[in-house]
Amino acid sequence: MFTLADGCLCSLHLKVQLASAELLMLICSELIYIVRDSGKGFACYIADLLSRCKVQKVVLHCVLSSVYNMKTVAKIQEVNSAKVRVKECYQA
Numbered sequence: 001m002f003t004l005a006d007g008c009l010c011s012l013h014l015k016v017q018l019a020s021a022e023l024l025m026l027i028c029s030e031l032i033y034i035v036r037d038s039g040k041g042f043a044c045y046i047a048d049l050l051s052r053c054k055v056q057k058v059v060l061h062c063v064l065s066s067v068y069n070m071k072t073v074a075k076i077q078e079v080n081s082a083k084v085r086v087k088e089c090y091q092a
Contacts, residue, residue, distance in 0.1 A: 013065075021062045024055070 035043045050056075 017062055017065050021059070024059055024062070028055075 031046060035046055
């Protein structure tokens with residue numbers, strides 16, 4: 001059973017994941033300019049560094065978690081609206 005606290009917690013997790021995805025996007029966009037102006041050796045170093053840090057895996061995990069959380073938040077909202085409709089029926 002979902003509660004309001006679960007909805008708030010999911011919302012906070014979603015905000016953190018979106019902020020981390022935005023930060024990764026900003027870092028990668030800045031790295032593009034730096035690597036473009038640098039030599040081939042630096043580009044190879046950055047590519048090796050990113051693969052060792054498993055950046056692709058982290059980005060995919062952020063995207064997957066965000067999609068899953070959006071489904072969860074939608075389900076919580078659907079359950080809460082159904083509860084309100086049931087209460088309205090009993091009060092009428």
